Amino acid sequence: MNRQFVVFPLADELYGIDIQQVMRIEKMLPLTRVPNAPPFVIGVCNLRGRVVPVIDLKRRLALPSRPNENAKIIISSIGSKVVGMTIDSTVDVSTIQTEEIEPSPALVTGIDTQFIQGVAKLSNRLLIILDVERILSVDQLNVLNDMG
Amino acid sequence: MGPKKRILVVDDAAFMRMMIRNILTKNNFEVAGEAANGEEAVSKYIELSPDLVTLDITMPGMDGVTVLKKIRQHDPNARVVMCSAMGQQAMVVDAIQNGAKDFINKPFHPQKVVEILRRVLR
Amino acid sequence: MTVDNQELSAYLPLFIEESKEYIQQISDNLLRLEREARDAEAINEVFRAVHTLKGMAATMGYSEISQLAHEAENLLDEIRHNSIEISPAMITGFFHVVDEFENQVGHLVETGEPLPMPRQKIEEIRAFLSRPVREEVSPQEGEGEEIEGEEPDTPEGQDAPAEPSPPGAYKLEVFFTSDCLLPQARALIVCNQLASVGTLLSTNPSQEDLPDLAALDKLQCWVRDIRPDQVRALLEGGVEIDYYTIELAEDEESPPAADSPAQDPGAEVPDPADSRHEAQVFRPSIRVDTEKLDQLLNLVSELVINKTALQQGAAAYPPLTEGVEHLHRLTSELQSIVMKMRMIPLETVFNRFPRMIRDTAMSLNKLVNFEIEGAETELDRTIIDDIADPLVHLLRNAIDHGIEPVEQRLQKGKPRTGTVSLKAYQTGNQVIIEVSDDGRGLDLGHIQSKARELRLFTGLEADQAELQNLIFTPGFSTAENVTDLSGRGVGLDVVKNSIESLGGAIEVLSQPDAGAMFRISLPLTLAIIQGLLVKCGAEHYAVPLTYVEETGFFYSDEIRTIGQQEIIMLRGKVLPLVFLSKLLGAEEAEPGELSLVVVRYGQGQVGIVVDDLVAQQDIVIKNLNWGERFFRSFLGCSILGDGSVVMILDISVILSGLKLRGVINE
Numbered sequence: 001m002n003r004q005f006v007v008f009p010l011a012d013e014l015y016g017i018d019i020q021q022v023m024r025i026e027k028m029l030p031l032t033r034v035p036n037a038p039p040f041v042i043g044v045c046n047l048r049g050r051v052v053p054v055i056d057l058k059r060r061l062a063l064p065s066r067p068n069e070n071a072k073i074i075i076s077s078i079g080s081k082v083v084g085m086t087i088d089s090t091v092d093v094s095t096i097q098t099e100e101i102e103p104s105p106a107l108v109t110g111i112d113t114q115f116i117q118g119v120a121k122l123s124n125r126l127l128i129i130l131d132v133e134r135i136l137s138v139d140q141l142n143v144l145n146d147m148g
Numbered sequence: 149m150g151p152k153k154r155i156l157v158v159d160d161a162a163f164m165r166m167m168i169r170n171i172l173t174k175n176n177f178e179v180a181g182e183a184a185n186g187e188e189a190v191s192k193y194i195e196l197s198p199d200l201v202t203l204d205i206t207m208p209g210m211d212g213v214t215v216l217k218k219i220r221q222h223d224p225n226a227r228v229v230m231c232s233a234m235g236q237q238a239m240v241v242d243a244i245q246n247g248a249k250d251f252i253n254k255p256f257h258p259q260k261v262v263e264i265l266r267r268v269l270r
Numbered sequence: 271m272t273v274d275n276q277e278l279s280a281y282l283p284l285f286i287e288e289s290k291e292y293i294q295q296i297s298d299n300l301l302r303l304e305r306e307a308r309d310a311e312a313i314n315e316v317f318r319a320v321h322t323l324k325g326m327a328a329t330m331g332y333s334e335i336s337q338l339a340h341e342a343e344n345l346l347d348e349i350r351h352n353s354i355e356i357s358p359a360m361i362t363g364f365f366h367v368v369d370e371f372e373n374q375v376g377h378l379v380e381t382g383e384p385l386p387m388p389r390q391k392i393e394e395i396r397a398f399l400s401r402p403v404r405e406e407v408s409p410q411e412g413e414g415e416e417i418e419g420e421e422p423d424t425p426e427g428q429d430a431p432a433e434p435s436p437p438g439a440y441k442l443e444v445f446f447t448s449d450c451l452l453p454q455a456r457a458l459i460v461c462n463q464l465a466s467v468g469t470l471l472s473t474n475p476s477q478e479d480l481p482d483l484a485a486l487d488k489l490q491c492w493v494r495d496i497r498p499d500q501v502r503a504l505l506e507g508g509v510e511i512d513y514y515t516i517e518l519a520e521d522e523e524s525p526p527a528a529d530s531p532a533q534d535p536g537a538e539v540p541d542p543a544d545s546r547h548e549a550q551v552f553r554p555s556i557r558v559d560t561e562k563l564d565q566l567l568n569l570v571s572e573l574v575i576n577k578t579a580l581q582q583g584a585a586a587y588p589p590l591t592e593g594v595e596h597l598h599r600l601t602s603e604l605q606s607i608v609m610k611m612r613m614i615p616l617e618t619v620f621n622r623f624p625r626m627i628r629d630t631a632m633s634l635n636k637l638v639n640f641e642i643e644g645a646e647t648e649l650d651r652t653i654i655d656d657i658a659d660p661l662v663h664l665l666r667n668a669i670d671h672g673i674e675p676v677e678q679r680l681q682k683g684k685p686r687t688g689t690v691s692l693k694a695y696q697t698g699n700q701v702i703i704e705v706s707d708d709g710r711g712l713d714l715g716h717i718q719s720k721a722r723e724l725r726l727f728t729g730l731e732a733d734q735a736e737l738q739n740l741i742f743t744p745g746f747s748t749a750e751n752v753t754d755l756s757g758r759g760v761g762l763d764v765v766k767n768s769i770e771s772l773g774g775a776i777e778v779l780s781q782p783d784a785g786a787m788f789r790i791s792l793p794l795t796l797a798i799i800q801g802l803l804v805k806c807g808a809e810h811y812a813v814p815l816t817y818v819e820e821t822g823f824f825y826s827d828e829i830r831t832i833g834q835q836e837i838i839m840l841r842g843k844v845l846p847l848v849f850l851s852k853l854l855g856a857e858e859a860e861p862g863e864l865s866l867v868v869v870r871y872g873q874g875q876v877g878i879v880v881d882d883l884v885a886q887q888d889i890v891i892k893n894l895n896w897g898e899r900f901f902r903s904f905l906g907c908s909i910l911g912d913g914s915v916v917m918i919l920d921i922s923v924i925l926s927g928l929k930l931r932g933v934i935n936e
Binding site for chain 3: 237241247251253260263
């Protein structure tokens with residue numbers, strides 16, 4: 001069985017999100033700051049009449065992040081939630097055989113393994129497949145740590 | 149057809165009383181009596197026990213709504229139809245809230261008057 | 271015949287929805303029977319509802335429910351045919367069955383599966399149901415005589431009607447001719463006529479409102495105890511009546527009688543299965559999925575936003591003005607229709623209270639008469655959903671802490687039975703709900719000492735109203751012994767918070783030994799509110815107008831400090847200030863002219879300092895569905911005419927936890 005992934009670089013690594021969890025990819029939209037929210041929530045934007053919260057994916061993964069004018073927003077929807085995640089730039093769509101996906105090793109690149117669904121080889125590079133549901137599940141307890 | 153229904157006509161204007169009388173008699177009602185003011189209306193009602201009263205809403209002295217209340221005090225089942233001219237909405241509403249069965253508007257359309265009275269008398 | 275699995279899931283929502291209606295109907299009629307055991311009509315209603323439920327459950331293959339219904343039906347049948355007076359024990363037995371139905375349906379809602387019921391449980395209920403009958407059936411009764419209950423549709427105390435009187439209520443719509451001079455008066459006459467033949471439950475517009483209306487094209491009435499032929503006789507060819515429609519009242523839209531609803535809470539729920547064939551449906555109504563209504567509202571909101579943008583454009587380009595004006599009118603009309611479609615009567619919430627009151631009163635061994643008024647008052651669906659819990663809390667409090675035990679009441683010279691009442695009405699753009707009791711009232715002495723203990727007042731003497739409203743402070747519970755029902759550490763502050771998060775407010779009025787009244791005011795709708803746009807640094811925020819008491823300007827050099835608290839003097843009174851920029855971590859304003867938004871805070875006022883007041887306008891509230899905890903300080907967001915997003919401040923949240931030292935302590 002094949003799965004398709006939206007693939008993008010972040011810091012030095014290649015990351016992938018299952019295409020079924022991606023509604024669309026937008027260029028950066030004007031954001032309205034949300035006071036008193038944790039740093040990875042960088043604001044809300046108007047997506048064709050719908051107000052969508054936007055998180056800085058790098059900050060969410062505890063990677064260093066700085067403002068980027070060329071950033072893009074991956075609009076992801078899970079259940080009734082629609083959330084945007086900023087990424088640095090260029091995206092691609094790649095197809096990967098399900099068998100080629102391996103469970104995440106204990107140690108990858110320093111990002112929290114709870115956000116990793118698995119890894120796969122993509123033209124000699126390691127593709128880190130993100131668990132979007134985990135990334136977006138912020139109403140659980142782990143937020144306390146993030147906010148602390 | 150049963151006996152003619154007996155109507156008491158109350159209006160301070162003799163002209164209006166005549167108009168109503170004409171409409172009523174032509175349509176098989178009996179005018180049991182007429183009254184030109186509120187006091188007279190109440191005493192005639194008690195005296196005649198008509199089947200229905202047409203009651204002018206604005207009269208000098210005791211106004212229509214007060215007369216209505218007095219008549220209904222005497223006879224809670226009294227059938228009273230108010231006669232009003234345009235622009236007396238508030239009084240008409242007041243009368244209906246106080247138990248008037250219906251109302252007719254001046255200028256009178258004979259057919260409408262008859263229709264309303266028949267309905268009220270049913 | 272049962273439906274197969276695939277179809278089952280398609281029918282489930284409807285099954286659940288209708289089951290709830292029938293369970294409610296059973297419950298309501300049991301309450302009726304509790305007051306009047308010989309109410310044959312009520313027994314029939316219970317019987318019909320149980321019977322229908324049984325059939326529905328069997329069709330779905332839910333044998334647990336149908337079996338239970340069957341047991342109940344057997345006993346009911348016996349009662350009907352032997353004219354047994356239903357005893358309190360039987361009613362309690364039936365209530366057990368109702369509870370079990372509710373459990374089952376609850377389980378269906380959560381899991382899609384019925385709750386497996388052990389044989390033993392059914393036996394238990396069967397025993398429960400059969401015991402009282404054996405005790406109470408006297409053999410000579412029910413032999414040879416026609417019993418009242420036999421003719422299900424004959425209302426008591428009336429001669430046998432030509433057409434059977436329907437069990438439910440009818441909804442009438444009467445349209446007046448365009449040349450009708452005084453439709454308001456005509457409408458009142460129709461009301462009087464209907465009331466003289468049957469029971470007029472309510473009307474729309476209400477009879478109180480009718481006289482003052484400027485225009486009226488139709489009147490809606492909900493009537494009961496009247497047959498369609500009687501309605502026809504009254505309205506057919508009626509003076510200045512253009513046409514009229516009769517239909518069976520849907521239970522969501524059939525408001526109960528405003529004057530005596532508590533006496534008869536369930537009677538207006540029709541039994542569609544029984545009476546569909548005799549309904550005079552001249553104008554069909556349809557059921558719409560609430561999700562579609564939400565979508566429709568979203569689209570309309572879009573339209574409102576785009577219209578605002580166009581209006582701004584038209585200001586710069588005059589030829590557009592007329593078209594935009596027209597668009598404006600159309601959008602407003604559309605908006606108001608959509609908002610109306612979302613309104614549902616409070617009845618849907620109030621319905622469940624009589625049973626709860628009964629159970630609460632019984633478990634506390636108190637005598638309580640429960641009155642409901644204004645259940646037909648309508649509110650936006652989103653608010654209705656969230657208002658039930660606070661009301662339950664207040665009603666339980668009223669019985670638990672308000673109403674005294676019988677002996678105490680007698681000592682005080684009060685009637686044995688206490689009264690708890692729930693009253694709703696609309697005033698302007700708000701709906702008021704009052705929960706009152708004729709019990710002991712708030713214990714001011716107790717509140718005072720508790721207030722000292724919690725140091726809520728330092729040196730200042732509070733007046734009575736201020737003291738009373740302290741009960742909404744977190745951690746403030748004066749219940750001496752925390753009972754199972756109310757106490758539980760969940761205090762009135764929670765009630766207050768939920769009301770405020772709905773954009774509403776709550777206050778309490780109390781008289782020792784005369785009782786207490788909690789008055790809740792709610793906005794008619796949550797979806798579109800009036801908001802004040804303020805500027806704070808480079809950012810804009812919206813403040814719901816319901817919070818705003820006044821606005822003004824002042825110069826930064828007018829700010830004084832008391833203790834560490836910044837204040838200004840407003841008309842000779844001390845007004846503590848908070849700076850929105852500090853609360854929200856925004857850029858601080860330049861010194862100079864500042865703007866002030868004065869809001870209620872606790873028993874006093876607080877001035878929120880902002881850089882500028884921008885505009886007052888309609889705001890469409892958008893929810894985010896994600897990250898609620900980050901957005902706690904906000905009621906939601908809104909999109910402005912220029913496409914930008916503003917956050918709508920939840921004033922009660924951003925001010926909570928605020929310490930206003932030296933001025934007010936709360």
